Amino acid sequence: MERTVIESRISGAATFRIGKRFTFDAAHHLPSLPTDHKCSRVHGHTYTVEFVLEASELAGPGFVTDFGDLAVAGRYLAESFDHRDLNEVLDVEPTSEALAQHLARWFRAEVEPGVHGRLVAVRVSETPRSWAEYLLGESR
Template sequence: MYELTVKTSFDAAHKLCGYQGNCARIHGHTWVVEVAVAGGKLDSIGMLIDFKDLKNMVKKATAHLDHNFINELPEFAVNGKVGNPTAENLSRYIYEQVKEELDKNHPSVKIRRVSVWESPNSCATYRED
């Protein structure tokens, strides 16, 4: 089994609804997103998936988050599909977006996990076990 990991970042603001503390106010992060994929079959030139293709999928999944107030996006608005824009919910959201792209374009490559770092010392990871 081969596993590849790519990393990217985006800047965005959010606030945590229902939270008691400073994070209930609007604040921003440079979010770092790490995506790991895996598979057992390499292509004819020895690649599981081109890093460029995987990076583009992650960029596509995060493009509309970049330089936005995430709480105002329909997916994260109150009663939205995803919910409160926590690092946990962001990691699941990005996971689902990348998984959909992989299933369509690279069905032999499976997503393993997505980690979203809101600071150098704090991240949330989503994976389906």
Template sequence: MLYTISQRFYFDAAHTLQREIETVGSRRIHGHTYHAEVSVSGPRDPENGMVLDLGFLRLRLEGVREQLDHHFLDEVPNLGIPTLENLCTFIATQLADIRPPVSRVRVWRDAIGDACVLDVP
């Protein structure tokens, strides 16, 4: 059997964005509350009954959160242009060594209804 577990976190951050529409507001420094959910899929370990200890996943996500929370995303190393897509990729990359591996990353902004999902092959 294959199980999927997940853990959520949030962070507040500012950024700018060069766009073809909504250019005035996007080009100015502005901020959002972002939410992220990371999922890990795999078999249940017969000894402990877990795919991955959620405490371990929470600890790793806190490290990712520290890199993003109350930061200017334009300046976060290895993030690139601060899009939802790049945030998904950044989070997945920061957790690339977790076993079983990350299977999905979702980043969204409740206030404006935007979301992005990265399904990791």
């Protein structure tokens, strides 16, 4: 069977997009909230983090990025955040928004230079029904 590189040709603006999800468990609290707010107290979540990458052309054998090349992000989450207090590991108040931004910056510095796709978003969920997303601009 012949393999070809798949190109996006619809109006020159179409892209391919993939996402890879990871989970970890951690505690945090938001000390800037009023003391009667439930999130001002220490509590925990099973976080879900999704890294979203895109490319206008696919690399062989037809990938935006090989999902296996994203395993390093799972290792980073496990080593840096799993079963930890996020207030002790982040330099900012550990909201989902701040965590998404931190992870996007880390990914762009540590992972993106070695993969074909471009990171376009990081989504962090504290619960199955709530999430925060950090969207990256066009420039690399």
